[in-house]
Amino acid sequence: METQLALEKWPHEISTVIIGAKNEHGGSRSHSIEIGGQKSLPLLFKEGVIPNKPKIAFEVWDIAPVDWDSELVSAYGKSIKDPFAWVDKCVNDFKAELLCLKMQGAHPDSGDKGAEESAKFVSELLSRTGVPLIIIGCENDVKDNLIMPLISEAAKKERCLIGCAVQDNYKTLAASALADGHTIIAQSPIDINIAKQLNILISDIGLAFERIVMDPTIGSLGYGLEYAYSIMERARLAALSGDKSLASPFICFVGQEAWKAKEAKASANQGIIWEVITASSLIQSGADLLVMRHPKAIEKVNNFIEMLYKG
Amino acid sequence: MALSGLDIYKLLPKTNCRQCGFATCLAFAMQLAKKAVQIEKCPFISPEAKAILEAQALPPIKPLILGLNESKFEIGNETVMFRHEEKFRNPAGVGIIIEDSLSDEEIKSRLDKINHLVFERIGQLLEVNLVALKQNKDTKRFLEATKILLSNTAKQVVLMPKDLLALKQAAEIAKSRVPLIYCARENNFKEVGAICKEFNLPLVVTADSLGALSLLTKELNALGVNNLILDTGLKSVADKIWDLTQIRRQALKKSNRALGYPTLAIVDKACSYDEAMEATAYISKYAGIVLIKGIEAWEVISILTLRQNIYTDPQKPLQIDPKLYPIGNVNDKSPLLVTTNFSLSYYTVLGEVEASKIPSYILSVDTQGMSVLTAWAAEKFNAETITKSLEASGAKGVVKHKNLIIPGYVAMMSGDLQDASGFNIIVGPKEAAGIPAFLKNLN
Known part of the structure; x- marks a missing residue:
């Protein structure tokens, strides 16, 4: 006897977002990364098309990181002291297909680099590597409004994913993304209503929903992971049911949160698994892009994704 | 799908005899729909209608209690x-599989390790719930190993024998501990069912497809075996997630009684990371029990922590009593730190204060379980509420000094709080991890 399956029918789908422009699109990236586009809840392959796997970006900084756990520092070795060597290590040794560059050096407490200097760094990085880039500021609104327009211009037509736009500081970044052909990260503080509102505000400036990626602000395993987990599920259900303003893919900053946890600092294995499980659990709730730190954690989660999508 | 009052009315005698205590059958039906009265109040209900209504009153996924006493x-x-x-109501049971091909000593040392896999996180004890014994050798060895298991752990035992003979004898030995039996299949369910019925044991039912699984549960019900757990066997992770999701939907959305049971998933991966990712995927996606092989603390704590996250009540954040907590050997000169009564905030601060080895007071303010920044935004953690809490908790009288350490993220309230409380406000670190260094440099 066949059991009649209980299937959900979704009238809508998640937006497809492309990061990185190759030659034919005016950029100089060696490849581009596509996320989103699914017509189903996560991993329910029999219910709707899921064209793209979740992708992992290696987090790198424009300066040597100041407060990274010693396990992370030793995983990259000496290269971590020189941003370009660090990027080379990610791309050559760990086969990174996507990088998330954080412009921490511009923060008033970590060097206070100026806009020109920061933009010059990005130009040079783009000429050294063909990997598509996510570029985020230093999380100081005033400073980010100074550096990001120049950085955006320096990366013009490369279709970077730039961030992070927040509810009371999105106009400068959105205008830059629009002018220079980038896509944008819209960050909301674990709040689905703010997420929706911010997407609408950004789209009002002229940036289509297809150029927005949402950061729901995650907590790590054991530190509030379930809040973002459920916000993401709610947003996905709304998006698949037809709410276009919540139909953007999700980016989750897994590495920075996981390595903050006390447990992650206890031992190498404990730290790596903390990052691994934070990432793999958010894939269950709909993460499309994961920004991670430890190369071994990235390798393990990538293998898991391959296995999930092999069918 | 719940029956409405009108649906129920159609099943009643419609005589308005009033023997149930209500003026009309319709009024009685409305109360039944609200589950405010029992169907037994109607003396004229037909057996068929009664069966429908009783089934309707049962939970869509059968609750099952496993383990004895503390376990x-x-x-x-x-x-x-x-x-x-x-x-999500009942956290998935996490169990560990041991094979009878290990030596006695190895089995004992594994059990000892499993018994000690207990972690305290935000005021809750996290532990493994089951130990499963898998038969690889002959019956004699399986029975020996069963005895070792029974006398070396108090956890729920799962028996995974190869054949009926081993099952029958092991069940006899373990019956007082009510072992979970793995498993009944299409080719042996009558015999396995009979053993489970004899000793009144819970049983895992395994079939590859949902259709075959439904048939088996119906057959076993007919034999009088009702404490069932569903398993669709080893499959790819994506197929397993699909099965677990379907079974949950069948029970909740289609009221499919034949699949209205908890589920079980076995993870068979050699690498700890792969095993943990797969186990936590099943915990997130509806498994009632997950069985793994790994016993390393760093792996198991990550699985149990994910379970804790997923099974936290979203409407009721974990919270603690809002009051003054003395930490260590305090006196009236000890530092005074303030945080919220959100468990995660409090226990994170507590862990760091303990690590600093500097006796301190932590004042937990009633923020209805909101975290520092959320409570600040909602005006539950501000100059007014903290000042009130300083008074109500007696903190003001307990410490002789007038210094209060506040979380770095709410530095902006320093001025207002100083004016309102009369305390000298010291801005602490943003992240709790900075507390030990901060306390050491305080003087």
């Missing part, structure tokens, strides 16, 4: 597909 836990009885719709 007791409940699975099943879930009511929603997503946490935010209400909550």
Whole structure:
């Protein structure tokens, strides 16, 4: 006897977002990364098309990181002291297909680099590597409004994913993304209503929903992971049911949160698994892009994704 | 799908005899729909109608209590597909498989390690719930190993024998501990069912497809075996997630009684990371029991922590009593730190204060379980509420000094709080991890 399956029918789908422009699109990236586009809840392959796997970006900084756990520092070795060597290590040794560059050096407490200097760094990085880039500021609104327009211009037509736009500081970044052909990260503080509102505000400036990626602000395993987990599920259900303003893919900053946890600092294995499980659990709730730190954690989660999508 | 009052009315005698205590059958039906009265109040109800209404009153996924005494836990009885719709009720049981091909000493040392896999996180004890014994050798060895298991752990035992002879004898030996039996299949369910009925044991039912699984549960019900757990066997992770999701939907959305049982998933991976990712995927996606092989603390704590996250009630954040907590050997000169009564905030601060080895007071303010920044935004953690809490908790009289350490993220309230409380406000670190260094440099 066949059991009649209980299937959900979704009238809508998640937006497809492309990061990185190759030659034919005016950029100089060696490849581009596509996320989103699914017509189903996560991993329910029999219910709707899921064209793209979740992708992992290696987090790198424009300066040597100041407060990274010693396990992370030793995983990259000496290269971590020189941003370009660090990027080379990610791309050559760990086969990174996507990088998330954080412009921490511009923060008033970590060097206070100026806009020109920061933009010059990005130009040079783009000429050294063909990997598509996510570029985020230093999380100081005033400073980010100074550096990001120049950085955006320096990366013009490369279709970077730039961030992070927040509810009371999105106009400068959105205008830059629009002018220079980038896509944008819209960050909301674990709040689905703010997420929706911010997407609408950004789209009002002229940036289509297809150029927005949402950061729901995650907590790590054991530190509030379930809040973002459920916000993401709610947003996905709304998006698949037809709410276009919540139909953007999700980016989750897994590495920075996981390595903050006390447990992650206890031992190498404990730290790596903390990052691994934070990432793999958010894939269950709909993460499309994961920004991670430890190369071994990235390798393990990538293998898991391959296995999930092999069918 | 719940029956409405009108649906129920159609099943009643419609005589308005009033023997149930209500003026009309319709009024009685309305109360039945609200589950405010029992169907037994109607003396003229037909047996068929009664059966329908009784089935209707049962939870869509059968609750099952496993384990004895301290090791007791409940699975099943879930009511929603997503946490935010209400909550996930009964945390998945996590169990560890041991093979009888190991030596006596190895089995004992594994059990000892499993018994000690206990972690305290935000005021809750996290532990493994089951130990499963898998037969690789002959019957004699399986029975020996069963005895070792029974005398070396108090956890729920799962027996995974190869054949009926081993099952029958092991069940006899273990019966007082009510072992979970793995498993009944299409080719042996009558015999396995009979053993489970004889000793009244819970049983895992395994079949590859949902259709075959439904048939088996119906057959076993007919034999009088009702404490069932569903398993669709080893499959790819994506197929397993699909099965677990379907079974949950069948029970909740289609009221499919034949699949209205908790589920079980076995993870068979050699690498700890792969095993943990797969186990946590099943915990997130509806498994009632997950069996793994790994016993390393760093792996198991990550699985149990994910379970804790997923099974936290979204409507009721974990909170503690809002009051003044003395930490260590305090005196009236000890530092005074303030945080919220959100468990995660409090226990994170507590852990760091303990690590600093500097006796201190932590004042937990009633923020209705909100975290520092959320409570600040909602005006539950501000100059006014903290000042009130300083008074109400007696903190003002307990310390002789007038210094209060506040979380770095709410530095902006320093001025207002100083004016309102009369305390000298010291801005502490933003992240709790900075507390030990901060306390050491305080003077």
